[in-house]
Every structure is written in structure tokens, then in C-alpha cells.
Amino acid sequence: MASMSKADIGRILARQGILIAFAVFIIGFTLANERFLSPDNVMGVIRSSAILGVMALGVTFVVISGNLDLSVGSMMSFSTIVVLDLHDKIGPALAIPAMFAMTLCLGAFIGFLVGYLKLNSLIVTLGMLSAIHGLTLTYSGGQNMDIVDKEGTWFGVFGQGSALGIPVPILIFVALAALLGIVLAKTPFGRKVYAVGGNGTAATFSGIKRARVVFLCYVMSAFCVATAGLIQASRSLGSQNTVGQGLELDVLAAVILGGASLLGGSGTIFKTVIGVLILGFIQNGLLLVGLQFYVQFVVTWVIIILAVWLDIAAKRGKLWSNIA
Template sequence: MLRLSKDEAIRFLGKQGILAAFVIFMLVFALAEAKFISADNVLSVIRSSAIIGVMALGVTFVVVSGNLDLSIGSMMSFSTIVVLDLHDKIGPVLAILAMFSLTLLLGALIGFLVGYLRLNSLIVTLGMLSAIHGLTLTYSGGKNMDISDKSSWFSFFGQDSVMGIPVPILIFALLAALLGIILSKTPFGRKIYAVGGNGTAATFSGISRSKTVFFCYLISSFCVATAGLIQASRSLGSQNTVGQGLELEVLAAVILGGASLLGGAGTIAKTVVGVLMLGFIQNGLLLMGLQFYVQFVVTWVIIILAVWLDIAGKRGKLWSPLA
């Protein structure tokens, strides 16, 4: 009979504890509500999780590099409003190009402040959260945006399907595959892990920490722009606060996937698992008749549990020793 020592058990919890908890959640939901595991419900959950998932892919790069990005919610609102506003003015193609360009500029600004000026990422992105929100309100004049031509091909990204698979799911899957290869199979990916694991050692090894962090934020902003495109295409209209609060869900999904807030650990594949875990847990709670606001409490509990298990797994102790 296989037995684990206390230290081995703690390390296992730090790596797989949340996954075990997810399996238990799934079993409970499946027993409580039969349609939870139906094909239609599963596809619906994955589709509704695509926007959070796409943003989480980019944030994974930032977190693995040892930083945070709390500006993604406001940035997604900005991207959505801009592409909707420009759609009727300059056409969908130019609107999409302009929206991606502006969003990448915001990402480059954050990357410059955190990467090259070495400012604290929490402070910078928290400040940018408010700044971009103000920019969005200023741009929109405090109004919501809608596309006049509801038959525009622009709806393809959020409403159509290819071979029975919703386009948002395909975008999420293709982007996950591409970024997964970049993070795990390329020299740039190895630099990200080195910078996040030990920035000083990485610098002495000839790795440019500043450039690496800068490009991580560019990747994150590209993913946010993609999420904004899906959101705008799905509804062909949006409130100017559509992304408000999403940074919490995205960060929760990334942490659930095993990325360490201390940097140097995390994968795209596990982030995808984290996104799906969060989506199915929220869906299960709704199917069981719990009000939507219960999701916020559950999300908070999951984040605290994930961070605790992550830190416990690294220090080898469930409880911090007294100073």
C-alpha cells in the first residue's frame, strides 16, 4: 500500500489539491442536477468561459514572470467600446485593427512602467485600472455603444459556429495552443520562467528582465483585445463597464491552474483547466438554485484556498511558523 509522508502529502496538496476539490465539486453537481453533464450544458459553459479564458492566457505570462495585471477588466471595456464605436464609422476591418493597436499601446505603457522603470506591478496596474476606466468613459461620453447593422459579418467572432463548434471556443483553443507552445517550447518562454523564478540570477545569466516583462504585458494586452472582440461581436453592443470586475475572475482562474503568485511556475494547459474549473463550479451553483451573488463568495474562498495550498506546498508546511 502506497503511503505518503506528511511533507509529500503537503506538496501533493499544493500541486493537485484544487484538482481533487474540483472533482468532488463535479460529482456533487452531477448527482444534484442531471443536466449538469449534458453535452449542451458543457458546451455552453465552455463558450461562456471563453472570454475569461482568453484573458487568463495572457495573464499567465504576466504571473509566471513574477508580476500582476489588474488592469485587464478596464482594458477589456475599452477595447469593446472602441471597436463597437469605430465599426459604423470606418468599417469592421479598420475598427478591429485600430482597437488592437490602441489596446497594445496601453499594454506597452504598462510593460514600460513595470519592465523598464521597475515600478511595482500591483501599484501600476491598479492605477491603470482606474485610468483606463476613466479613458473609456471619456471616449464613450458615458454612453453605451451599439452597432447599427445587426447583420454585419462582425458577429462571426461571437455568435457563429464552425463545424458545430462555437467560434469563441475555437479562438480560445487556438490561442491556448499557440501561447502554450510559446511558453513551454521556446527560448522566450524559458526566459519568462527564469525571470519569474529568480530575476537577479536571470539578469546575471544575460537575460533582459526588462524586455521579457515588457513583452509579457504586450501578450496580455493582445489577449484582452481578443476578448474584447469576442464580447463586442457576441452582443453587437455593450455597456462601457462590461469588463469591470473580470480581473478577479481571471486571476482566480490563473491561480486555480497552479500559477504561483511568487512567479516562475504555471502553464497554459493548467490555466485552461483553471478556467474550466471556475466556469463549471459557477454553473453548478446556479443549477443547484443558488443566487448568482453566491458565486462571488465561492470565488473568494477558492482563491484563498488556492493561494494557501500554493504557499504551503513551497514552504512544506500548512501553517506559517510564529515569528
């Protein structure tokens, strides 16, 4: 009976290791500062994490399919600058779909290179990171963008509005997470994504069109990036042309922190959301305990490594690998 009990505990740890780590972080920061779990602080953290979270949802599909996307930061800068620029030229009603169309074209191009031409996703997206950054600077003329008539536009609703007392960015994040969670877990396309990431060769021989699945994953990632760019532009009604610089690493960290494997074939939308919240609450908790920003980078890195290590250790039932 005792051995069965230990086995049951091991299975629980294997399935919920990241959630347990999240709970430990919450308890620790709550003990350090009583304001940490106040409703205003919790709502503020989730709202500030919404942009990163929306981007991470799309990248989850890419990672599960066995690929990487390091271009999302630069692509978000591009989306933000484009929609702000077009807002004053053609109005928000046309600027938003135009921005989405342009961003989806970038995602489709990356998907074509990785999916159909079978180029290495790390090399392609790393190159596109620089290329899209250059495209953004060229488009903006190296200038930041601001909406001229900030008082007379409804565009701010996506980043500044609220419904039923809940900020709109949170509602967008939750709705998109629910939708993509269903797509990944309950649809044939979701099963194909897992199959392609788990064993691409076997998936091809079983009749799955691998190139199309990879292509669609990058298009989906671009759609999420465009949504994040819309929220970012709407929140401040202006932006620097490097607003997304460096976010690709935070996005990837959130996805991996949520349990998705860099080798592909595993991960869920729900755990990606948990990974996003872990990053958000860690950074907020460190701020509340009074650490300097440069110390926060180091501590955040250590906590992320520990969380991932504990999650992997729980899955294999031991802290150390058999291979020394």
C-alpha cells in the same frame, strides 16, 4: 514498499492537486443536479468562460514573470467600445486591426513603466485601471455603444458563429491556449519568463534582458485582452462602457487557481485553462442548485480558498504549515 507507495501518491497530489479538486467539484455538482454534465450545459459553460479564459492566458505570462496586471478589466471595456465605435465609422475590416493597435499601445505603455522604469506592477496597473476606465468614458462620451446595422455585418461571427458545431469563441480560446502553451513551455522566450519570475537578479546576471521580457509579457497580455474585447463586442454587437469592470479579479483568481504563484516563476497555460473552467463550472453549478446570486459570491470564494489550500497542502505534503 508501503512508504514508496505513499511517496508516489504524494508526488501525484503535488503535480495534479488542482485537477483532483476540479474532479471533486464536478462529481459534487453532478450528484446535485443531473443536468450539470449535459452536453448543452457543458458547451454553454465553456463558451461563457471563453472571454475570461482568453484574458487569463495573457495574465498568466505576467504573473509567471513575477508581476501583476489589474488593468485588464478596464482595458477590455476600452477594446470593446473602440471596435464597436469604429465598426460603423470605418468598417469592421479596419476597425479590428485599429482596435488591436490601440490596445497593444496601452499594454506597451504599462510594460514600459514596469519593465524599463521598474515601477511596482501593482501600483502601475491599479492606476491604469482607473486611467483606462476614464479613457473609455471619455472616448464614448459616457454612452454605451451599439452597431447600427446588426443584420448586415459579418462582425458577429467572432462571438456568435460556430464551426463544425463548436462555437467560435471556444475555438479561439482553445487555439490561443494551444499557441501560448507552446510559447511558454517550448520556446526560449518561455524559459526566460520563468527565469525572470523565479529570480530576476540571477536572470539578469545570466544575460537575460529582464526589462524586455517583462515588457513583452504585458504586450502579450494586451493582445489577449483585445481578443477578448473582440469576442465580447461580436457576441452582442453592442456593449456597456463598463463591460469589463471587475473582471480583473476573476482573471487573477483563475490564474492563481490554476497554480501560478504570485511570487512568480511557476504556472502553466494548461492549468490556467483548468482554473478558468473551475470558476465557470462552480458558478454554473451553484446556479443549477438554486442558490441566490449573492450567496454564490460567498460560496465561490470559499470553494476557491479551499481549492488553493488543498493544492498547496498537496505540494508540501501536509495540511498545515510548520509555522504556526
